[in-house]
Amino acid sequence: MKKINKINYKKTLSKFPTGVTVIAINSANKPIGKTVNSFTSLSLSPPLILFSLSKKSSSINSFKKTTYLSINVLSKKQKDISINFAKTKSQWKNIKFINSQLNTPIIKNCISNLECQIFKLIPAGDHIIFICRVINILNNHKLTPLIYYNSSYL
Template sequence: MKKKQVSNYSFKKALSKFATGITIITINSKNEFIGKTVNSFASLSLNPPLVLFSLDKKSSSLKKFLESKYIGINILSKKQKNISQYFSNKKETWGDTNFILSKENIPLIKNSVVNLSCKTFKKLPNGDHVIFICKVVSIKIDKSLKPLIYLNNKYY
């Protein structure tokens, strides 16, 4: 008896029931600033401090992310829904998004709940994505802000 494969639709529908924060993953690729909306983000280890996220292998900027030594991870605030939508619509340029450069020369989005500066640790191709494991080298937290949440394909 052949087992039924889980459909893409039912898999995405099931995972939409899991609340996540929203991040913009950022790099400086030869002075070209690139950002991608990502909700496949998680902590991995406390010692050393490691986080992970994944990017689709079809992403037009995947090669540049694979080449990047440093990556910024920006956990968005409730007031930054428009930034999430901007970077999720296949736009990787910055438009009028306000940012600062970290000491590692990576763009970090202003007014985010958290900005993490990370050094790329490992890249693991799996399925239709590449998993990036990154070591956190610096952290900035704004305790006055509330995070942007994504659940059931809606922002909260």
Template structure:
């Protein structure tokens, strides 16, 4: 089915169309006032290589946003395909997300989750208005990459796994920009 949608925006259709763009799933963590903070996000993206910057956005309606605004450091924990339950736990508002969740302390005491496929430990760099979200830009201070694990994917409003195909040969680094 092909849907052509023009303004005035149908927000539901807009969300659905945006959901055609698949992403990985991350839990962004921080420690604020001695308490661990964590939130499932799909808005993580790379931004800059030099300086090494990444970004993510948080809904202005998120109960924990005032705490995120105070955070001076974050970790972006990129989830593996077997971490759907963890993703769901950290996507629930105000639930005790950290009960029975093991973690270690990273850069500036930020919680690091085990079993992830990559982690980026960051210092806060900038925050910008992003409409009904706040855009967080962070500078990567150190990172770890567990390349042998497979990522959890989110697209079309549901979780998925990467399906290797014949055009998925390791082409990196590409000789084109990006």
């Protein structure tokens, strides 16, 4: 089998536009968030979604141990939030959020916030795929989504 050039692989996939999410949990009553664009729907019945995180992520163990999480679908006006949570040491001090009844951080002014329960974890290459069951949805469909394309925000 031919070996794939990693640079070409990343460049090729960067041409696929995606929405941008922040996946958030509370770990020991401390909020943790990661910018993720690998989010997608998986099943309607039951309502399942999936996303993946790098096995090298500084917070991977906290995400693997949690039961509930939130998926915050960012609006075009939330580019700074995406950049913040893409960093290793993300900060919550300037982020407007509430804790839900499931104790998941819900970022305000997003297009959608989905509260989920982890259903299954699947190791895959250098990532872990999280399959989650959607429990609750909040929507604000009047907003425009933040899009990531060609290594830039649109």
